[in-house]
Amino acid sequence: QVQLVQSGAEVKRPGSSVTVSCKASGGSFVNYAFSWVRQAPGQGLEWMGGIVPVFGTSNHAQIFKGRVTITANKSTDTAYMELSSLRSEDTAIYYCATISTLSRGTFDSWGQGALITVSS
Amino acid sequence: DIQMTQSQSSLSASVGDTITISCRASQAINNYLNWYQQKPGKAPNLLIYGATTLQSRVPSRFSGSGSGTDFTLTISSLQPEDFATYFCQQSYRTPWTFGPGTKVEIK
Numbered sequence: 546q547v548q549l550v551q552s553g554a555e556v557k558r559p560g561s562s563v564t565v566s567c568k569a570s571g572g573s574f575v576n577y578a579f580s581w582v583r584q585a586p587g588q589g590l591e592w593m594g595g596i597v598p599v600f601g602t603s604n605h606a607q608i609f610k611g612r613v614t615i616t617a618n619k620s621t622d623t624a625y626m627e628l629s630s631l632r633s634e635d636t637a638i639y640y641c642a643t644i645s646t647l648s649r650g651t652f653d654s655w656g657q658g659a660l661i662t663v664s665s
Numbered sequence: 666d667i668q669m670t671q672s673q674s675s676l677s678a679s680v681g682d683t684i685t686i687s688c689r690a691s692q693a694i695n696n697y698l699n700w701y702q703q704k705p706g707k708a709p710n711l712l713i714y715g716a717t718t719l720q721s722r723v724p725s726r727f728s729g730s731g732s733g734t735d736f737t738l739t740i741s742s743l744q745p746e747d748f749a750t751y752f753c754q755q756s757y758r759t760p761w762t763f764g765p766g767t768k769v770e771i772k
Contacts, residue, residue, distance in 0.1 A: 580761075590701075590709065590752055590763040606760040640708055648714040650756025651699050655708035 547572035549641055549656035556662045562629040565659045567641030574622040575599040578644040580652060581615060581626040583637040595644065596624060631663045667691050667755050669764040677772040678743055686738040686767045688753035693733045697757035700729055700738045703766075704749045713738065714756075743769075 552566040567579065580595035594605025598617035605613050614627040624641055639659050642652035668691035678684050688698065696716035701709035711720045713729040716736055726741045740747055748771055753764040 589765045590754070592759075592761040592763070604759065642708075645711075645714060648697075648699070648718075648756065650697070650754075650759070650761045651711065651714045652701075652709070652754075653711050653714075653720065655710070658708055 547577060547643055547654050549643065549654055551639075551641060551656040551659045554660040554662070556664060557631050559632055559663055559665055561631050562627055563631060563661050564625055564627045565639050565641070565661070567624045567626075567656050569622045569624070569643075574617075574619060576646070579615075579617065579624040580642050580644060581613075582640045582642055582652065584640070584658075585634070585637040588637075593626065593628075593639075598624070628661075631661075633663050635661065636663045637661060666760055667694065667758060667762050669753055669755055669762050671751075671753060671764040671767045673767045674765065675768040675770055677770050679772045680743055680745055682743045683739065683741045684743060684769065686740075686751050686753075686769075688731075688736045688738070688764050690734045690736075690755055690757075694755045694757035696732050697755055698729070698731065698736045699754045699756055700727075701752045701754065702747075702749045703752065709752060712751075740769075 548571045578597045581593040596603040596615045603615045617624045641656040643654045645651040645653040670689045672687045698716040700713040703709040717729045728739045750766045750768045752766045
């Protein structure tokens with residue numbers, strides 16, 4: 546099973562941007578589709594968007610329209626999520642996850658999460 | 666968007682109990698329903714996909730049922746390591762959406 550290691554915690558100012566990385570190992574990167582899911586403190590889980598590196602195609606939830614960019618670098622086996630125009634409500638743990646090859650839209654491996662705090 | 670609800674925000678149980686956790690979708694999603702377990706400070710962990718299929722290496726005391734709009738996660742003979750929060754998630758249509766979670770606490 547693929548292992549996902551994410552970048553570390555960050556503190557960002559309102560209005561700035563953050564990029565979280567997710568490096569995959571233990572499997573063939575181009576065999577996977579990746580998604581990003583976030584969890585505000587003490588709250589539930591929210592899907593942000595995803596990417597299929599082999600095709601270079603990505604999609605995202607409409608509520609993040611214009612603010613989220615999801616990319617992947619096949620040469621380094623790393624997926625990225627950039628969130629711009631940050632506000633305090635974006636304070637959350639951001640997880641990357643792979644999509645199961647057996648069941649669409651099913652998250653079968655997860656990174657350890659990256660806490661992003663937005664504060665002035 | 667498809668809204669997912671879980672009627673119990675929390676439930677108390679004892680080791681050895683059998684418990685059921687409910688999940689409802691705002692529209693029919695066939696069997697495109699997944700269950701995750703999350704422990705404090707950890708990422709979620711997939712337990713069941715396709716409403717009834719046990720993920721590899723997940724103990725057989727976990728089982729899922731349901732189709733359409735109503736689904737259930739059953740944990741038989743609750744073990745100490747099962748005290749956690751459980752989320753359902755629909756994989757019928759994007760945006761993929763999750764229920765608010767049910768926290769299973771020790772009675």
